[in-house]
Amino acid sequence: MTTGLLNVPISDTKEQYYNHKAEFDTAIARVLERSWFVLGQEGTAFEQEFAHFLGAKFAFGVGNGTDAIQLGLRACGVGVGDEVITTPHTALFTLLAISQAGAKPVLVDIDPKTGLIDPELIEAKITPQTKAIVPVHLYGQAADLDPILELARVKGVVVVEDSCQAHGTLYKGQATGTFGQIGTYSFYPSKNLGAFGDGGAVVTNDPKIADKLVQLRNGGQSERYHHNLMGVNSRLDEIQAAILRVKLTYLAGWNEARRERAALYNQLLADSWVQIPVEREYGRHIYHLYVINLGSRDERDGLQQFLKEKGVGTGIHYPIPAHLQKAYRWLGLAKGDLPKTEETSDRILSLPMFPELLLEQVEQVCKLIKSYR
Numbered sequence: 001m002t003t004g005l006l007n008v009p010i011s012d013t014k015e016q017y018y019n020h021k022a023e024f025d026t027a028i029a030r031v032l033e034r035s036w037f038v039l040g041q042e043g044t045a046f047e048q049e050f051a052h053f054l055g056a057k058f059a060f061g062v063g064n065g066t067d068a069i070q071l072g073l074r075a076c077g078v079g080v081g082d083e084v085i086t087t088p089h090t091a092l093f094t095l096l097a098i099s100q101a102g103a104k105p106v107l108v109d110i111d112p113k114t115g116l117i118d119p120e121l122i123e124a125k126i127t128p129q130t131k132a133i134v135p136v137h138l139y140g141q142a143a144d145l146d147p148i149l150e151l152a153r154v155k156g157v158v159v160v161e162d163s164c165q166a167h168g169t170l171y172k173g174q175a176t177g178t179f180g181q182i183g184t185y186s187f188y189p190s191k192n193l194g195a196f197g198d199g200g201a202v203v204t205n206d207p208k209i210a211d212k213l214v215q216l217r218n219g220g221q222s223e224r225y226h227h228n229l230m231g232v233n234s235r236l237d238e239i240q241a242a243i244l245r246v247k248l249t250y251l252a253g254w255n256e257a258r259r260e261r262a263a264l265y266n267q268l269l270a271d272s273w274v275q276i277p278v279e280r281e282y283g284r285h286i287y288h289l290y291v292i293n294l295g296s297r298d299e300r301d302g303l304q305q306f307l308k309e310k311g312v313g314t315g316i317h318y319p320i321p322a323h324l325q326k327a328y329r330w331l332g333l334a335k336g337d338l339p340k341t342e343e344t345s346d347r348i349l350s351l352p353m354f355p356e357l358l359l360e361q362v363e364q365v366c367k368l369i370k371s372y373r
């Protein structure tokens, strides 16, 4: 007998553990037996394998994605008094990382169709203090990089890609995170490539920047007890690296599974009252999140509540634009200053999305959404 109540979470990290338990257990035991926990063989092997997966020259494991962005900026020489252009429609951690590097975030509104930074609006925000642009590959879709890279080249500023939601996303056939001077990743557990704890990585093709990153993440040391720079202590530990090595072998298949689920959502919701995500033809979206748009905040909130009552988990990424967060009041921006972002954050809803989500569950969720109106 069915109660009509579903049990569909927005994401689920347990399934991957159970599906590959023996491999994880072996990997973790290997580290424990070796009893070398920080900056060892697993980390180095993971860095090489992750760089290879992306087609980058260097990858360095760090403590989390926020540190990855902070250290990436610092390795490019960004610091106190500099301005860094980014989007207000992101995890606030993108801005916090800019602040931690000592710089001031300067916000540019989005293309409401995709939620991605609007490249056309960037040039007007460039000043003599601008040192970097941080495009965010939001939800697993690439920002439109060509105009951004060209503008950065002309203006002499660096590009640090926030690829924290885009592990394997392509832009014109090439992995995001490998276009700018720096690419940054988060391995927060629910990411497409997620650790069993915090983790992150910084990617670059530039040997000079690589040399600086190696020092910055390790207290600024060039060798033990020789601190050249005021670095931080932010290293990916050996257990997380060993876990990520297992997961990396499945990542391409998991991304494909997410795309398959997104395609089914698209198909089933195409002729409904909700607006399905816009996928730009220049790239390959890996659907870290599957985000629909509703007509208004009331409609979105109503649907979210209805789905909750039916046992379907959803999320809002993100409900408060960066410039309206208390922590960034000092930027001096107010409601109405970045209208596309403000409107978007009122209307979006993230539906259940993870590789193990059953196609039947996608069908059930779509049926409920259609029945709501």
Ligand SMILES: Cc1ncc(COP(=O)(O)O)c(C=O)c1O
Pocket: 064, 065, 066, 067, 090, 091, 093, 094, 136, 162, 164, 165, 185, 186, 187, 188, 198, 199, 200
């Ligand atoms: C777009 C984006 N940037 C930065 C971060 C920060 O990553 P972390 O949580 O690993 O510090 C995240 C994840 O929360 C993110 O989604």
